[in-house]
Amino acid sequence: MQNSEKIVSFNALSMCVKKCKLCPRMNDSARILGLSSGTLDAKIMFIGEAPGRLGADSTGIPFHGDRAGDNFENLLEFSGISREDLFITNAVLCNPKDEKGNNSPPNKVEINNCSNYLQEQIDLINPTIVVTLGANALKATGLIEVHDLTLKDSVRTAVDWYGRSLIPLYHPGQRAMLHRSLPNQRSDYQFLAEQIRRIGVKKRKVHGKTNETLVDVVKAILSVNGDTSYFALHKLVYLLELGFSEEFGDRLTGAYFIRQKDGPYCTDLHITKLKNAIDNLKIIKNGVSLVLGLPPKDLFDEGESLFSARTKVDQFINKKILEFRNKTNAEIKTRVYLTKPMKNILKQEKIKKINMYNAPIIFE
Ligand code: SF4
Known part of the structure; x- marks a missing residue:
């Protein structure tokens, strides 16, 4: 079929x-x-x-x-x-x-x-x-x-x-x-x-240890950005994951993303998982939205909060995090909707006249 x-x-x-x-x-x-x-x-x-x-x-x-x-x-x-x-x-x-x-x-x-x-x-x-x-x-x-x-x-x-x-x-x-x-x-x-x-389904190439890398990326984003909306965090991780896949040909964290109503949602960033993975994660309710941050003692100066920059991969991650620093939710959302995987989904929705909420976002 x-x-x-x-x-x-x-x-x-x-x-x-x-x-x-x-x-x-x-x-x-x-x-x-x-x-x-x-x-x-x-x-x-x-x-x-x-x-x-x-x-x-x-x-x-x-x-x-x-x-x-x-x-x-x-x-x-x-x-x-x-x-x-x-x-x-x-x-x-x-x-x-x-x-x-x-x-x-x-x-x-x-x-x-x-x-x-x-x-x-x-x-x-x-x-x-x-x-x-x-x-x-x-x-x-x-x-x-x-x-x-x-x-x-x-x-x-x-x-x-x-x-x-x-x-x-x-x-x-x-x-x-x-x-x-x-x-x-x-x-x-x-x-x-x-x-x-x-049966021929190949293991997907992923850089580093999936969960550990993801947690490190989240910590680096929160350290550089300061308090960050939960909404923006999903999109920023998506942009990093996609950018990495385009530049290096394999996945950064291998995290799973789906298309939700307001853009990509990363299942590996479920709030309970983040709470378990990051000690002292600050979670602030802002109306119906959540804002995440690290307590002041965990915030370092910019040099320390980024990846060590010893490798090309670290340099890439640092560059991307800085690229999106201080962007508003609306600006981040626009960047996300201009990416190829999201454009593909929007195109299919238009042609088939269906919504594809919760469909997996495919990176290749
Ligand atoms: S058969 Fe029962 S479990 Fe299945 S969809 Fe219907 S109500 Fe739900």
Whole structure:
């Protein structure tokens, strides 16, 4: 199927899901299927159990924003798997809650209700590898083409299923870590990464250690800029990432960006992640916006706050940070919208008359 036909069919499916009322206890939950699920041409599809209350149900992005999402993103980073190569969905597309409003597993009826949508997603995306996360996701695949796999016996194996390869893994949530430790889950993802390379999906070239480099870049921006709006931070990191990719041919941090209503959003800059990564990060609420900064004792003079400038890469990062220093949010936004990846997205939106909010931003 041509890419444009695929987008049209996928949008039609998402619209259908938005109106679905099959599961009464999910009436108030968001329907999580859209371009935020990932790349429609992905050769790898992940199927989780259900959107989490503090995860996809709040952020609109599968496996993002809660503890399970953080663990999942860390496992991807550890094994060198890029979110840009994935399509991520769930056995049920809405968040099931218990009577206290907490996350609750989907029941058999709900999984059954949503299995037609799951099959439609698999048929449309047509991935070579399907990865299930947890027992319920594995059971959901059995409703599409029968199998007798159990998570305990078939974890970290590649099984022929529905014309593709099925790899059962444990769920990355905290509870599942009791049954499958973090070191074991890391080995599972390394196995998965090998399978992914076998089908020709290459590891993306990234400079430095993904998270550490990103945190260093954020600290350098805040040191030079002083207090910086959360809005601007996403755009500045995007401009640095893109500039680096254009100049050096590989990625600076490998962070994942999506097109949101006001421009690029970097999932790796989720506020909880930043809080965990940067001690003493100042977070100020300014109306509905957030402003981030470093406390005065962490602010050095300009020479110290920038990268050491020993290498061409450091010099590039310093130059870029200084280029955007003191720019207003509006000026930064304009620069972002003039970049090639954003122009490509805007062009597609115009031609196809759709909005591509939450679509991955592709750098190549
Ligand atoms: S979980 Fe699936 S079947 Fe149930 S209401 Fe949501 S979209 Fe419909």
